[in-house]
Amino acid sequence: MEKNKYKEVVNRHTPKENVLYNTMIAFFVGGLMGLLGQLLIDAYSYYFSIPTNQASIFMIVTLIFVGCLLTCLGFFDKWVHACKCGLIVPITGFAHAMMSAALEYRKEGLVTGIGANMFKLAGSVIIFGVVSAYVFGLLRLILFGC
Amino acid sequence: MTFKYNNVYINETGTVTGPYEASGPLSKYFDKGYKDFYFGLPTWEQAESKSIEDAVDIVLNKTNRTKFDIDLFISGDLLNQTAASNIAASSLGVPYFGVYNACATSVEGLILASNMIEAKQIKNCITCASAHNNASEKQFRYPVEYGGPKPKTTTFTTTGAAAAFLSYNKKGIRIESATVGSVVDSGVKDAFHMGAVMAPAAAQTIYRHLLETKREADYYDLILTGDLGRYGKNILRECINTEYGITLKNYDDTACMIFDLDNQPVYAGASGPACAPLVTYGYIFSLMKKKELKRVLLVATGALHSQSTVNQKLSIPSIAHAISLEVIE
Structure with missing residues (x-):
């Protein structure tokens, strides 16, 4: 069978993903995570009497810790699965990606296992995060001069 | 390429599964099921090896043999360098072939063993896929x-191992003929759509088998693909x-049989080298022994990709081997 014709057959029998439903779930869960982060920032800056930029660092550390802990407890993957991209895109997803890879390779040694594989998924987040921060920072400097 | 066999039989089989299969609809047909993914060992790779060793032990017990009576051991799995089979073979210590055809490994092993038994090069053989x-x-x-x-x-992916003891002693299920498939490039690049990758290979092998044996599809009580x-x-x-x-008409797929697709979190169904032989040796053989099915064509299909070639956006090659199984009259 010709490849184009076969592609049509495959498409006919392939179920459509429910994009709208998945997006809405990701939107609401992601939004809730944002709300949680903002509440944490407010709470830290109120109770510890620290400026907002310091409180936001505390918030990030808290969410990373909670994300890693939940991954280690073994049920965060089910939440991630149910929430589509709602938990992966925020900072909890970054922590979860690192911790799940570390758990997977923990029996293969500290250096060759955990060290070499921990950033298997998270590595690209760091690389493209840094590159895009640089590019957008530069754009801001050129366009707005600050 | 189709081979005819006059004197090759699967005398006994051994089936070992993981937790999802053991709680699936065919659980009662398997010899042994583990409740977790570690099987009491530190790593998953070791657990897979243990499932092979267990399946071989079950076969040896059923046939009242020791490993010293085995002429040849053929085994394959999905791990790099067929690691699980190699480790199991080292503890077994009999002459060994490690084979790889992804999810078609089981039938590949059966064909190799059948040819050697038919040619009287060996008296018996244990084949395994995990x-x-x-x-x-x-x-x-x-x-x-x-x-x-x-x-x-x-x-x-199915967890488990399925072993078969083959010899020329007339007992169990007869292997009547087999067709070796060729590798097909369907143009599909999606590693999350294995059914689409492998269906053209299955179609081609079924067609060639029927053509070369001069049979119609309804000659078989069941044509079973594993696993689309x-x-x-x-x-x-x-x-x-x-x-x-x-x-x-009389057609089913092992991927849709081993799990409860509606109530287990298995998406489009099962896959992996163990799926087709587990369903066949467990469930299908029990139907054949009751004579509810007399002739079955098992078509094991394999997607022969590696992670590197998928990342390089190359299309995934696929293969299917067919083996004709009959009740001894």
């Missing part, structure tokens, strides 16, 4: 604990009909 869900997720996809969303067409999944099954039906004019 897989481990977590070990293969780790190798081919994302870390298991990551749990990222997957498309509906994804298949769920619920969407791949429909693709095969349409593909084989338009391309070769064959209508599959």
